[in-house]
Amino acid sequence: MRLAIAILIPSLAAMAATPPAAPGSDDSFFIKGATVHTLAGADIENGSVLVRNGKIIGVGKNLAVPKDVKVIDGKGLQVYPGMIDSGTEVGLIEINAVRETEDVQEIGKFNPQLVAATAVNPSSEHIEVTRVNGITTVATMPDGVLISGQVSLMHLNGWTTDEMGVKPRAGLHLTMPAIRLPGGRGGFTPDSSDSGGAAGGNPTGFTALKAAFDKEMSELNEFFESAHRYKQMKSAKAPDFKPDLKLEAMQAVIDGTEPILVTARREREIRDAIAWADKQKVKIILCDAVEANKVTKEIKEHNISVILGPALSLPLNEDDAYDRAYVTAADLQKAGILFSMATLTGGTNLASRNLPYQAAQAVAFGLPHEDALKAVTTNAAKIWGVGDQIGTVEEGKWADLLLTDGDPLEAKTQIKLLFIKGKTVDTDTRQKRLYDQYLGRPQ
């Protein structure tokens, strides 16, 4: 039956499943005559890229055309490294409003043992629609109160989650305690404070919120102390030492080998995060640091890198300039801070595919074009500790490549060919097939 349908209506059969490119099939090739934007130096006009076994092994102007691999004519086309979304929930959510399709937030405040890669669904439709816009790697992350789990850097292609993994334990996600109004990401508004304290007992007022904040900070510090005690007990081979999955997962963090991705939006949260990291002697990356522009001096002094949320965002405060979120990237660039960009849109509308347009918006408002490209490629790779693997078109890197007819930051640009780890990735999607199918519906 299924076979019969497949023969009669091949397009429907193709809709049933979208297998990723076959592993080991075609991960060696040679692109010739393209403009190569390496993002590791000057662009190469009429350049070539040689890829063998998924890795880039040659980039330049005068490479000899090899006899044993497929040659791709890049005339008139541009080569860019695949883009990296530094923070998203791709693979962890299918339909936002359908609880059964979400694997982002666990119960509890301390879940360092959870790893996003565990729950990434390689068959998620979000994977195919995201990569066809040139995003080849995502940092997909758990979210929640305080420590929600470990961020996983995933290639957007592979038969299995294991094959997709670039760095499954790339960082621990901590949401910095903050004094915020309940029910919003907006932060504290003086209007709802308990300034009318004479009447007493406003549970959403500043005093109550401050008490909750203090409690969370002390819980957080206690948890880190537990991790240190655990380390001592373990190394001392103490007789009453018992393995603990949560505290075990903290060891890479307190040793400084795994960074903490600290979500800190407002100036105060950012300052708190920097001071706290100093005290705990841990390596942090600031995430969704909306007001990082107010703390550039300290961020730079502490050599902290920043992952910015979407530039296409409303200002945090009613009296902020209309372009506040548009110019933050340019502010960080001027301050010499290493930053990358994330779509961070899981909560409402998954839009990892729009990462390039977030970067473009920053260009419209003062960020140099090359810095915007770097923020979604090489700088993202550096921040996530995989700068030796992805992010540029250089020898030794995975061949995550886009062949385009223009600038990938422009919506009108078409991606002609897409490679992840050297494998050709089908640029067809279920959405495209629905388009073809219904465009063909008779009038």
Next chain:
Amino acid sequence: MALAVSAFAADPPILIQNATILTVTKGTVKGSILLQGGKIAAIGDKVMAPPGATVIDGAGKFVMPGIIDCHSHIMAEAINEGTVSVSAMVGIEDVLNPEDVAIYRALAGGVTTANILHGSANAIGGKTVVTKMRWGKSTDEMKFEGALPGIKFALGENPKRAGNAQGFGTTTTLRYPATRMGVEDVIREAFNDAKDYQNVWKLYNAKVAKGDIAIPPARDLKLDALVEVLEGKRLVHAHCYRQDEILMLIHVADDYGFKIRTFQHVLEGYKVANEIKAHGAGASTFADWWAYKMEAKDAIPYNAAIMVKKGIVTSLNSDDAELMRHLDKEAAKTLKYGNLTEDEALSLITINPAKQLMIDKRVGSLEVGKDADVLLFDGHPLSNMSKVVKVFIDGHEYFDRDHDIEGRPAKEIEKKALTGKRAGTTGGQN
């Protein structure tokens, strides 16, 4: 109308020279555009500056018509009267806040006209109103003079949520309907009532016309609005997602003899484009939103392109104060998804929503005689790396990026003074 035009006609003429002028309906002109008396007075390669005109050098810049958002909730201090399944008696125009900063932010993104809608909590929602983003004016002055009023309908998941005891947060009382079948029934029942009511008034008016003595029927504000729909005096903007519910509403409208002016969101419109076209409805959709709810699963970013290709008057809307600020960039996505031409893409946010709101004689393209609702960009509006630098409505400058930036230090000082006062320190002078 007289009020608004006379109020703004006092502005001196403005001539933008040496620009690339994207008229949307009459091609691209390299040259000048003259704004005078609140209207577009001339477009051409050689336009003389009238005496007293402000001349703006548009070299390297682009001019396009003001963006029209067919679906917004900014300014509205309340969105949903969701306690009943038919709330046609309430109107969003009664709760507009002219000081909502979202107006200014939308302006800065090039929006000059917006259709402000009631929410989607019920099958037949409240009345809607078309506004111009005349920041600084009163609510009455922001209303688009002469634009037909509208009403919001809603199908699918949102109106049936209140029928589900496990849905919609704190709802404890079940409200009919709980299914798409029930949504259809609610609309049919309402129009049954409206037809009866219309008839009762017709009989009464006929008696009065004959000189008979008659007792007037009781006014029903809810049914008044629905009678206006039946009489074509109020436009129906119907929130919908799936093809089945779209088809359902077309059947209902056909049965009761009224028209759906626009299907809103209409994310599966591409599946029933033939039927939408045959009904004569417009479609106002998102560029690429999808997967945020079950009924948005088959949403495709090619939706707008298919509907355009099938001959439906199609627009892109925001439904969101953030998205509203970059509808031009949303339109640019249709160049990729479905290969629309630049003019087709720009039409989605200009002339097409103007047609949907029946204000296309006034706005939506750059043509002599139309309202001087004009945007100046520092690059092509469909480039993701361009931005709005000036916005004119009725020939009056409502946004200028340089002025905005120049004004920031003074605002900072004022803010410090005010916050200092609040904290009880000595920051404030007045």
